[in-house]
Amino acid sequence: MSEDFRQQALHYHAYPVPGKIAIALTKPADTVNDLALAYSPGVAEPVREIAQNADNVYKYTGKGNMVAVITNGTAILGLGNLGPLASKPVMEGKALLFKRFAGLDSIDIEVKHRTIDEFVDTVANIADTFGGINLEDIKAPDCFEIEKRLIERCNVPVFHDDQHGTAIVTAAGMLNALELQGKQIEESVIVCLGAGAAAVACMELLIKCGAQREKIYMLDRKGVIHTRRDDINEYKQLFANNTDKRTLEDVIEGADIFVGVSGPDLLPADALKLMADKPVVFACSNPDPEIKPALAHAVRDDLIMGTGRSDYPNQVNNVICFPFIFRGALDVRASEINDEMKLAAVEAIRQLAKEPVPAEVVAAAGATSLAFGPEYILPKPMDPRLLPRVARAVAEAAVASGVAQIELPVGYMQG
Ligand SMILES: NC(=O)C1=CN([C@@H]2O[C@H](COP(=O)(O)OP(=O)(O)OC[C@H]3O[C@@H](n4cnc5c(N)ncnc54)[C@H](OP(=O)(O)O)[C@@H]3O)[C@@H](O)[C@H]2O)C=CC1
Numbered sequence: 001m002s003e004d005f006r007q008q009a010l011h012y013h014a015y016p017v018p019g020k021i022a023i024a025l026t027k028p029a030d031t032v033n034d035l036a037l038a039y040s041p042g043v044a045e046p047v048r049e050i051a052q053n054a055d056n057v058y059k060y061t062g063k064g065n066m067v068a069v070i071t072n073g074t075a076i077l078g079l080g081n082l083g084p085l086a087s088k089p090v091m092e093g094k095a096l097l098f099k100r101f102a103g104l105d106s107i108d109i110e111v112k113h114r115t116i117d118e119f120v121d122t123v124a125n126i127a128d129t130f131g132g133i134n135l136e137d138i139k140a141p142d143c144f145e146i147e148k149r150l151i152e153r154c155n156v157p158v159f160h161d162d163q164h165g166t167a168i169v170t171a172a173g174m175l176n177a178l179e180l181q182g183k184q185i186e187e188s189v190i191v192c193l194g195a196g197a198a199a200v201a202c203m204e205l206l207i208k209c210g211a212q213r214e215k216i217y218m219l220d221r222k223g224v225i226h227t228r229r230d231d232i233n234e235y236k237q238l239f240a241n242n243t244d245k246r247t248l249e250d251v252i253e254g255a256d257i258f259v260g261v262s263g264p265d266l267l268p269a270d271a272l273k274l275m276a277d278k279p280v281v282f283a284c285s286n287p288d289p290e291i292k293p294a295l296a297h298a299v300r301d302d303l304i305m306g307t308g309r310s311d312y313p314n315q316v317n318n319v320i321c322f323p324f325i326f327r328g329a330l331d332v333r334a335s336e337i338n339d340e341m342k343l344a345a346v347e348a349i350r351q352l353a354k355e356p357v358p359a360e361v362v363a364a365a366g367a368t369s370l371a372f373g374p375e376y377i378l379p380k381p382m383d384p385r386l387l388p389r390v391a392r393a394v395a396e397a398a399v400a401s402g403v404a405q406i407e408l409p410v411g412y413m414q415g
Pocket residue numbers: 074075076077078079137138139140161162163166193194195196197198199219220221222260261262263266284285286287307308309316317318319
């Protein structure tokens with residue numbers, strides 16, 4: 001990152017007011033009458049209504065349009081465990097994206113805690129305030145237990161974005177990239193560098209899309225995860241490969257796919273050279289990918305490359321999912337975000353990339369043209385069609401799979 005860009009980023013966050021989000025009022029509050037309605041005595045009426053019937057909270061408060069972005073700051077992007085306070089700009093960023101792309105109000109909550117129990121209790125005890133809970137940047141393996149326990153305890157959908165948002169976008173982009181490369185996911189050999197939240201969820205969803213578990217090689221800091229290792233947790237165990245291969249170089253030779261969800265500059269150019277013809281390389285670590293696109297393209301001219309960043313083609317980033325999946329889930333009051341809803345999101349995102357791109361999206365992307373191909377495998381986050389397409393597909397899947405608590409509103413997200 002250049003010094004000039006660093007200063008621009010700091011200035012953006014500091015001025016004209018510190019931070020990226022604020023609270024806005026939705027009702028007039030100017031006159032005595034307004035205040036009598038908004039506060040005492042008028043506020044007592046919706047209180048009584050909600051006390052009589054909890055569903056009325058959706059009628060009289062902002063709960064149904066509000067998502068909490070909750071973290072403990074243990075895996076902030078690829079920057080590591082820098083604690084809850086340092087994670088606040090990222091969490092405000094997620095809130096900004098919820099509002100900008102899906103009209104959802106969102107507040108960031110950074111939790112200091114000693115034990116997993118303490119974190120789970122904290123979140124479970126405040127969950128009813130919100131329409132949904134977006135967990136963010138919580139390191140593995142804690143994130144898996146935290147999410148599971150919160151899903152059990154909360155009455156609103158709980159979704160760990162780094163797991164499922166990333167997996168949905170990765171799967172959509174991967175299926176499109178493989179189609180362009182003329183490959184089948186069922187036959188593809190996959191190398192996944194990283195064995196944490198994003199890695200485990202991405203690989204599980206790719207398997208649901210047809211990938212073969214035995215063709216996946218997952219690596220952590222100690223190398224390939226294989227069946228003779230006795231130092232791997234139960235989540236890595238699911239990807240223990242019965243192989244004699246031990247290093248990245250061993251497994252990447254002849255591989256069709258590389259998914260990086262680990263850290264910066266961890267894929268050497270010489271390793272990339274070993275991949276099969278027409279590989280797909282998603283270097284998703286933020287802010288710095290596992291290999292820089294310029295280096296990757298210099299080494300091979302037959303690859304399709306994606307990164308997590310906004311400033312390169314093919315942004316493989318959960319921003320293309322989480323605002324829209326929550327919109328659909330909240331609009332039918334889904335009790336959970338299940339596999340049917342996730343797969344519906346994959347398909348809706350994937351298909352949108354194949355349609356002509358509106359001129360205003362091309363302009364906002366700073367491109368001269370965008371059309372389905374090696375440099376455009378996923379829709380741009382600012383594509384206004386993402387909201388109706390993904391939210392509708394997700395809401396319909398929630399209704400069809402029996403987790404919606406209200407029907408799809410008439411004429412919902414047509415267009
Ligand atoms: N583009 C996107 O949308 C997203 C990108 N990401 C990126 O993915 C990365 C991981 O995030 P997340 O899964 O949430 O974090 P976790 O902390 O849950 O997992 C990090 C994983 O990376 C592995 N890792 C770290 N350094 C190395 C290394 N030198 N060699 C091999 N493996 C390594 C860790 O290995 P070990 O288990 O041995 O500690 C661990 O398995 C981050 O860079 C993040 O920015 C995450 C979510 C979304």
